[in-house]
Structures are given as structure tokens and as C-alpha cells.
Amino acid sequence: MLSRQTAPSLRKFETPFYFYDINLLRQTLESITSVAKRYGFVIHYAVKANFDPRILSIIREYGLGADCASGNEVRCAIEAGFDPSGIMYAGVGKRDAELRYAIEQGIFAINCESLQEIQVVDSIAGALGKVQDIGLRVNPDIDPKTNKCIDTGQADSKFGISYEELVANLDVIKSLKNVRVAGIHLHIGSQIRELHVFEYLCVKVNSIVEHLGKLGLDFGFVDVGGGLGINYDVPENEPVPNFASVFSIIQSHLKVGGRPVHFEFGRAIVAQCGELITSVLFNKTTASGRRLVIVDASMTELIRPALYGAYHNIENITSTSEERKRYTIVGTACESTDVFDEGVTLPLTQRGDLLTIKSAGAYGMSMASRYNLHDLPSAVYSDEL
Ligand code: LLP
8 A cells, every 4th residue: 555655656657546555455455365365266356346457367376367347348358368168247237249249258157137147048049059068047035234225136127037937947948959057146236344244145045046956956156246345444454455354254054055155356366456536726726615635637637526425544745744624625526426435534635635535446447437528537556556
């Protein structure tokens, strides 16, 4: 993570930009791969969290598979060197051209989220003369105890197939000639910090696996998704997420009869290694006395605060003042929700100071937009300073 000592070497880059700590990324990858190996778990990286080519190529070096959410993500993963045989493709809506591309590439599995999707995959695979492995994404109806905007596994969510619908259509699915049910898939949400939620997930998975077995469905892998949360409040306290805890919970509670267990982590792998570096443009005070710091980044570089009310820790890395003040940090976009944080205490913060918005490596750059015709932010890597 960035320290004040590094700040002067950042002055030569035009702000705003993403700074990536490559050592921290490597430490995180070493941790996740070594703990996963202990249990024989298979890890896929959720490309949607960050598809920076340098980041992707480092992740690939550690032997992870990829979890993709679109045809373009599948293409991006393949171009970054991920082996198609380790690529999952999930998503509630997939266009025919995306499915055709994924099937042609021979990816590990397409995780399907509706009966109709399974039938479409069957017909496209048939037309290509192939049999495609699929995962059945089951909606487990679990509250992941996270921000409602990123909760995906409750009964009324748009994601996954309800268990009842799946069972009612099992014979239809089994009769299809060009798809093979290779596994089941569940993903209940993101930024999960209450790890006991993963115990509930295991209980649900165990009963689904047992029940589907009794109904005569023969399948291999069990993919329990991603979702492990990170410490946004004080990132320095937990630069590498606690993979050992979540893996040991899964190991002790999941009873799937020796089937391979897959995970798809995004945030936990890349969030802490990325920071958004921005310069202070102006200071002003509103009529009600709110002290504003206007920075040159905005929701177009990092939309999480504006979209989800998400918190990111912000630090002034260049001010040497002893004086402390409370500020509201706002971006340049023409949107009132474009506020990075309200009431943050910082040393005296003035035009030209550099601020870091921490824990921005996941769902930062990948969700950037060109609203107001802003340029997309560039990337600076710690080993290039
Ligand atoms: N697998 C599936 C099927 C997913 O939908 C997701 C994330 C993941 C894996 C990876 O989840 P993770 O390990 O990163 O929690 N933009 C939001 C997060 C959206 C997550 C979407 N799906 C944010 O900024 O918080």
C-alpha cells in the first residue's frame, strides 16, 4: 500500500490514476493459492473485479482459473493467457453470440441461470456439433448480510434458478443431448464479512447435493461462488484477506462426497492492492458551512460510493500540516451523488495535495465510465516507480 514516502515519486504522473501495489497482489495470491492447495480447492478469479492486463497476467501466473460475466470477459481472459479449460462463464443474460463464442472456445463450464438458457445452450452447442458442460446456478435463498445492492442469493433475486423450478424441470434438462450437467453453482453476494454466512451456504449446498443425487442427477463440481469481503475501514489492518478462515469453514461444513470444490473470488484478490490517486483542485465552503474538497477524480473513475453508498478510506499523502479539519470530498462529475466521503478528518488539505482513495483495486477501474467525456484513468504499478 502507498506510504507517504512514496508520494513524491507519484508527482510525475497525471492524476487521477490507479496505483497498484504489485507486491501486495503477489502476497495475496501466494496466500490464497497456498491455503486452497491444502484443501484441494480450485480458485477462479472473477475478471469483472479488475481486468487490467498486467493484473490479469500476474493472477494467471499463480495458476488460477477465470470466472467471466460476458463473452468479452471470456475473450479477455483467453487473451491474457488463461486456459479455456479453467474458465467459467456465469451471468443472468447471455447473448447467443456470446454463448456461441464460449462454446467454440471449449471453456470449463457455462453456469446457467434459467431453464430457457439451458435450452438455448443446448441448441447452439448442437448446431456447433458439440456437447457443452454446464453448471446449474441454483438460487439458495440465503441472506448474505451485506449491502442490499450486492446481495444476489435471496429468493426474489434475478440470479439463479429456484430450486423448485430446477427439480420440476430436471427430466427436461436430463433429456437434452448437447449439454451435460457438470456441476452446480451458487453465489450469494459480495463483500461478505460475517463468515458464518458461509456455514449456512454449506448447509444449503449439502442438502441440494444430496437431494439432486436422490433424483438421479449425476454431476461433478460444486462451485460456491465468491463474495469474501475485505476491510475497507482500516485496510492496513488486513491487507491480505483471511482466506484461511473461509476455507476452513467450507472444509469443515461442506459435505459433497469428494466432488471438486470451486470458488470465484474477485474483490478479495484485488481490492487492497489498488488505490485511486487524485489531486485536490479546489476548496470551498457551502452556505451551511460544509467544507468541500473538490478533487480531480469522480464517480467516473470510482463509482462505488455514488452507486452503493460504499465507504473507502481516504488519506492525504502529501500534506505536512499539523492542523486537522473535517472535509467532504467531492468529485468533478455533474451528479450530486458524486461524493467520495462526508465528514472525513484530514490534515489541512489544499489545492495540489494528493489524496489516496484506498481499497479501490476491485470494481474501481472495471466500472469506470466516460460520463462527462472524462478520460479513462491510467494505471501505475509499484514496480515501475
Ligand atoms: N461469481 C459471481 C457469479 C459473481 O456475480 C461475482 C460478483 C463474483 C463471483 C465475485 O464476487 P466477489 O468475490 O468479488 O465478491 N460492483 C460491486 C460488486 C458486484 C459483484 C458482482 N458479482 C461492488 O463494487 O461492490
